[in-house]
Amino acid sequence: MNYRDFQRTLPEAASHLQRGRSLWSYTHLDAWLLIFLLALAGYGLFVFYSASGQDVQAVQRQLIRYGVAFGVMLLLACIDPRLLRRWAPWLFVAGLGLLVAVLVAGVGAKGAQRWIALPGLPRFQPSEVMKLIVPMTLAWFFAERPLPPRASHVLVVLVLLLIPTLLIAKQPDLGTSLLIACSGLFVLLLSGIRWRVIFAAAAVAGACAPLLWMGMRDYQRQRVLTFLNPESDPLGAGWNIIQSKTAIGSGGVYGKGWLNGTQSHLDFLPESHTDFIIAVLAEELGLVGVLALLAVYLLVIARGLYIAAQAQDTYGRLLAGSLTLTFFVYVFVNIGMVSGILPVVGVPLPLVSYGGTSIVTLMAGFGMIMSIHTHRTMVTR
Template sequence: MAIRPGSAGAQRLDDPSQSGLLMRLHIDAPLLVGLLLLCAFGLVVLFSATDQDAGAVERQLVRLTLAFGLMFAVAQVHPYQLRRWSLPLYALGVLMLVATLLIGDVGKGAQRWLDLGVLRFQPSEMLKLAVPMTVAWVLADRSLPPRLGRVLAATVLILIPVVLIAKQPDLGTAILVAAAGVTVLFIGGLSWRVILLVGAAAAALAPLLWYRLHDYQRQRVLTFLDPSSDPLGTGYHIIQSQIAIGSGGLHGKGWLLGTQSHLEFLPEHHTDFIFAVIGEEFGLTGILVLLALYVFIIYRGLSIAVDAPDTYGKVLAGGLSLVFFVYVFVNTGMVTGLLPVVGVPLPLISYGGTSMVTLMVGFGMLMAIQTHRK
């Protein structure tokens, strides 16, 4: 599925539809509107999910302000510079992952954080951006679809951070980093024959990978297959989430009137399982509104990819857009019981700032690709 140049890619900067203050500030108006609507909806839901904790909403608003500020800052960077920084950022990220495994902070049985004294952060978040940037760099200025040598080189670059992150262990982030790299390859025109071959190889290796998983990871898979096998233990999250979503019906119980979350039946209802709160309080109608906002943002990102003037911009923009889709798909699939629980937040809705900042920096790259056309 290669995104190929079209007549839209030659769009001029002096086109009236692309002129004005926003264009001079390197801001894509449709994408900005979609993000603002999504974040506003998220704050409304979060107020209910946190039991009307205004302080939590204010802290989330501060995080959003910082994230939007970073998005605007990244949007000012020319894609040529993004391309130059791809490999150095990747190398720095991998080095920090190695340092995390050696001297990183341990919390809740995982070694994921690097403490630099004045700053404590999770290096794996950097790789969510550095990996697609580097894979796009590998594919840039070369014919598409990529030849086998390029595919193998990109695969190695993807696997190195994925293995390091999985060792922390952080399976959810490892999956997202792998998806970030693979989607860029897919956008670059990776043939279906190669995709099917990799899928068959993964299926053949599944029994071996099973024994490499930690006990809690294997339990998550078993719970996914049969949540009722341990309804008060590992299956509790999924069962309560499904009850919450199902009880919402078509129009929901009403804002602030959810019982599963407010009576503490639903765990993690303001973070990973906030999608269940939306289903309970706003019903199917609210879920469809949320999904429509996600679809609009993804569509806009893919449109930017189609219009990009060069290969690097096309595959990077397409990859970042599909990575956002993977975030949405994994979280909603996890909350509804269609996928195992892997601890992936609902993009720009769940409480927290680390993932939000990473996503908004990615949207800044999309705006940079769209607005720097010379």
């Protein structure tokens, strides 16, 4: 049979072979997810320009960070998920070693010891990398075993999750430790664990809440107390949340106009270009601007969950689902703490707040999600 006869016999396969030579097949990028992420980054720069006080140099630095982050995403999208799966346990061990090194010889700033500096390299925060390594490792563990998981397997996973969470909380970095705990718990939930186990675990966690309170540092307890009653110290601990709610409320439906915010530009709102940047957005663009941002976030999350549902194996499904749901937690916690419905824990607004490591980590996660989807397409079609 010659090539033309083969094309006539299997027209769908032949047309797929022709389509396979597109740009997306070479880069392993998911077109829809890439479009949504680019829209989110563009909107973020638009808001950041105003939040930074129209600082062009800060915008350029943020743009460079976006470029590095998208480059990392492209690199990880080209890596076969099976390779990530094989390397997951070794990366986990290496990550734990770095967390221990941070506690022993880490670099401190503002009362926290979260960074490590290696000769010839800029300092970096190992806890950010663990946001990816932890769900990779737990997904690897479950992928090697029958699901739903047995009680012994659940216990092992909880131990694996507890170790990095406690090491990061010791730095102290409550926000990152909670995000890592969520990423691991999402893997556990997606593994098909029974509902009665979930309810029992929730009851145990509620009973252990007093122990958590006793283990908190003084400033962490103050954050919780401020969340419950910010007006108790309006010029001190309650200042941030009072000013952020004032900015959000003053924006109304349509806002005061881009670059016309008062709370941020008159320095009433602290950290306006990092953790509290959505208050700037709400003040200047109003409810309409916030809903537009939430719509883009929703599209990103929906696409990520779709990719997770279409994954060809357990590892891909658990990893993609966990990374997507953790991204949702980023959004929910940041908006919740800025609007006063959650305590302030120092979680940036993903791909909008000023920062480098968090943006690169998030885009690396989306690179893994794209890899899971595009490599699946090449194998199954």
